[in-house]
Amino acid sequence: MTAQAVQTDEHAVVIGLEVHVQLETATKIFCGCSTAADADEEPNSRTCPVCLGLPGALPVLNEGAVEAAVKIGKALSAEIPERTTFHRKNYYYPDLPKNFQLTQYDAPICQEGELEISVEGDRREIGITRAHLEEDPGSLQHKGGSIDTAEATLINYNRAGTPLVEIVTEPDFRSPAETRAFLAKLEEVLEYLGVFDATRDGSLRVDANISLVDAEEVDDAGEIDDSVLEDANRTEVKNISSHKAAEKALAYEVSRQKNAVKRGRALETETRHWDESRGITVSMRSKESEADYRYFREADLPPLEVADWKEKIEIPELPDARRERFVAEYGLDSESASKLTSTKEVADFFEAVAEEFDPDVAATWVADNLLGELNYRDMLITDIEGRLDEFSRLIELVESDELTVKNAEEVVLRSMLDDGDDPETIIDREGLGKADDDAIADFVTEAIDENPDAVDDYHSGEDGALNFLVGQVMQKSQGSADPGSVNQLLREELDA
Structure with a gap:
């Protein structure tokens, strides 16, 4: 030896x-x-x-x-x-x-x-x-x-x-x-x-x-x-x-x-x-x-x-084996697989979410959004035991285009953890229902009309001008517009 x-x-x-x-x-x-x-x-x-x-x-x-x-x-x-x-x-x-x-x-x-x-x-x-x-x-x-x-x-x-x-x-x-x-x-x-x-x-x-x-x-x-x-x-x-x-x-x-x-x-x-x-x-x-x-x-x-x-006496699937299976079965990268197998409870939670949504979507929401917010609050996944349905409902609202990713991540999820409310209660209270296309189009027109200097800067090739206009539209919509859609609509209007 x-x-x-x-x-x-x-x-x-x-x-x-x-x-x-x-x-x-x-x-x-x-x-x-x-x-x-x-x-x-x-x-x-x-x-x-x-x-x-x-x-x-x-x-x-x-x-x-x-x-x-x-x-x-x-x-x-x-x-x-x-x-x-x-x-x-x-x-x-x-x-x-x-x-x-x-x-x-x-x-x-x-x-x-x-x-x-x-x-x-x-x-x-x-x-x-x-x-x-x-x-x-x-x-x-x-x-x-x-x-x-x-x-x-x-x-x-x-x-x-x-x-x-x-x-x-x-x-x-x-x-x-x-x-x-x-x-x-x-x-x-x-x-x-x-x-x-x-x-x-x-x-x-x-x-x-x-x-x-x-x-x-x-x-x-x-x-x-x-x-x-x-x-x-x-x-x-x-x-x-x-x-x-x-x-x-x-x-x-x-x-x-x-x-x-x-x-x-x-x-x-x-x-x-x-x-x-x-x-x-x-x-x-x-x-x-x-x-x-x-x-x-x-x-x-x-x-x-x-x-x-x-x-x-049987033992469960251990961390290394589960990590390797997540990579092979769900197509995850090694870093995400490591985060999602950090504890058995986290791994179980992810697999429950992955049964309802695409594995990449489930991994992003659990590994990045949820665990990040929990860590910030010194909370564990066991602190939200019994709330899997609420979390899944939040993802469903985003996937069905009823709620923006920004509002889901920055308002609803945080309020769920801080106040213990369900997604629908938070959305109703904060008025976060996603704006319809006609309303967004109106906000885009208003932002262009009210900010001629930013429009000139955009046509001059300044990168920050478009981001400024996107921010103006998001402010008018109180965060209910999808930033990607706003970006596309602004480009179409400005380039017309």
Whole structure:
């Protein structure tokens, strides 16, 4: 097994990730406590003897969490063994109420997968070492400062026991930018699977391992032997909570390590905390080794066997496959196909519209008009769930020549999103019915008669004169005329 790296001057950068994904289940992984967090909930109110680790409490595995893990394994083209086991990972953190974490060790539910990423047109496979189920610790709130300056730290166990899948990659990343691309792609896949909600606070958290090795150890294919990596001092950076933060944290850490080497200082094998507010990493402790965790089998959970039902668990069409199908089936360009498959909900919405209208028309309205207006308002496609018929009606009014494209885009669609009204209500209220041909012809004549200077400029070949006259007609029609038709009528009158 080898790792890929990018050569930069005297050193090559090698990065591997541990991604903690919060699964979307109704209850926690080993008990019946709810995973639904209310904004105003009291600390330590969603707890029970099991997730608090009280004496005598016994865990019961959540079937939904197992199903979600199997789906993730299939999406990552991973091996899913017939039998897997749980272990206790023993270490002290204040947010681990029982002083150990129930996790998987030498028999994870997903093994040896991969995920393809693209960075600046370069497509590569990132190896997935493993993905395993485990329980989330609680959460800490540092009062009066950050982790190293706080006056006090409060502990909330409401999150303790929330089901996680930890996805561990090979050290295949060549740069911080590649880690950002990977996390974005992974999140996209997880949302398509329906096992993950990116809007939840702390739903995806990242630990990154960074090493510098001599550039001479990188072969012509950009690979590094495992023996070299084993001898390298590895720094772990924790508390990374977003794609952007991952790129920033790793860029800082790579720079810090290179500067240390230039100054002749040895790099320590340590765990560092990413302080996002200050944009720096802070040393926390020396890096634990595997032996420090004293893994041993969890006696209260029998081996998990999924052989009889893992093949029955189906996964939906994933983003890359759907993107390729949109290009082939609907004749879309790659950029439009990417926009329209950015989330499963967007892709579903487009396909519903494409059933009623030409695919090019549907793509323009959904990818350009609708998504653009939603992004401007910080809204998601799910915020207009149930309004597909209204949106389709808007397109129908334009296609049937009852409403101008300009009024549809700039007035009706925006009002639909801002006020929640249907197209007909907005059209009636704003008086946006399309003007008839006779009325437009009258507006054209009036614009020519009232603006002789612009007419002279047009005949002199000035490009802006015609646009000015079009604007005058549009103003007279209160936007109800079609700009293309107005342009044509003006040319006919002026050239007669």
